[in-house]
Amino acid sequence: MTENFNCGSEQHRRPGECSAGPGEAQWVTGIDHELAFWDHWLATRGDRWPQDFTKRLDPQLPVEERVAAVLREIPRDHLKVLDVGAGPLTVLGKVMPGKTLEITAVDPLADAYNALIDRHGITPPVRTRKGFGEQLHELFAPGTFDLAHAQNCLDHGIDPLTAFRNMLDMIRPDGRVLLFHRENEGIEENYAGFHQWNFTERDGAFIIGARDGTEVNVDDALRGIADVETRRVNGCLLTVLRRVAVAVAANE
Numbered sequence: 001m002t003e004n005f006n007c008g009s010e011q012h013r014r015p016g017e018c019s020a021g022p023g024e025a026q027w028v029t030g031i032d033h034e035l036a037f038w039d040h041w042l043a044t045r046g047d048r049w050p051q052d053f054t055k056r057l058d059p060q061l062p063v064e065e066r067v068a069a070v071l072r073e074i075p076r077d078h079l080k081v082l083d084v085g086a087g088p089l090t091v092l093g094k095v096m097p098g099k100t101l102e103i104t105a106v107d108p109l110a111d112a113y114n115a116l117i118d119r120h121g122i123t124p125p126v127r128t129r130k131g132f133g134e135q136l137h138e139l140f141a142p143g144t145f146d147l148a149h150a151q152n153c154l155d156h157g158i159d160p161l162t163a164f165r166n167m168l169d170m171i172r173p174d175g176r177v178l179l180f181h182r183e184n185e186g187i188e189e190n191y192a193g194f195h196q197w198n199f200t201e202r203d204g205a206f207i208i209g210a211r212d213g214t215e216v217n218v219d220d221a222l223r224g225i226a227d228v229e230t231r232r233v234n235g236c237l238l239t240v241l242r243r244v245a246v247a248v249a250a251n252e
């Protein structure tokens with residue numbers, strides 16, 4: 001696994017049982033697996049990935065180039081960044097030359113993660129707060145952030161397209177949404193626990209696939225709202241969403 005540039009899922013590969021299709025009831029069954037993984041990871045200071053653990057605690061960690069490249073497109077020096085599905089310790093770097101970053105991390109399991117962090121005597125540079133990608137409007141006003149980021153998490157969610165739309169709502173008009181996920185996690189993980197969705201790219205478009213074979217073309221679904229750019233990087237899908245400018249009528 002490439003320490004600096006991966007979408008992280010390798011750390012979460014574990015056997016599990018198949019179960020019914022996606023939805024909230026299915027999602028709940030994934031909680032124990034997720035918490036057990038992170039409890040062990042925190043207790044062992046990163047398990048097989050000690051560098052990853054150390055980096056996440058480093059307040060001087062440079063922001064990853066894939067993130068920096070997008071942040072450079074935004075013409076402000078102080079940038080507010082939202083990490084959705086951040087886990088107990090956001091993976092995002094904390095510093096970037098010429099910019100100051102203000103990172104907010106959210107995750108549905110934040111309360112349990114924070115209890116684990118405290119139990120294991122860890123002081124996080126950014127403490128994750130509770131929130132679903134599907135319910136960001138309950139936490140933040142639209143247009144609060146410059147960048148909304150999600151890595152290896154929204155294919156663990158209940159309704160990825162809603163989470164993408166919410167992330168677009170959370171950014172300023174010239175902000176960005178950056179998604180970084182492995183392809184076809186549902187298939188790869190045998191639909192265990194949180195892994196109910198398959199993300200892939202086809203003919204340049206970002207596709208969300210459900211276990212029953214139904215698909216949503218995200219480029220089509222967001223047409224007129226955002227431009228969607230997807231490419232494969234190190235075996236993962238890197239997707240940038242840019243909001244489409246809304247034309248204002250001449251007599252307004």
Ligand SMILES: C[S@@+](CC[C@H](N)C(=O)[O-])C[C@H]1O[C@@H](n2cnc3c(N)ncnc32)[C@H](O)[C@@H]1O
Nearest residue numbers: 008085086087109132133151152153156157158
């Ligand atoms: C494999 S971990 C990845 C954490 C972190 N992004 C990383 O790369 O290390 C997946 C995370 O997605 C979170 N998650 C699951 N469903 C979610 C949802 N609907 N909205 C946001 N995050 C969700 C889980 O709680 C879990 O912390």
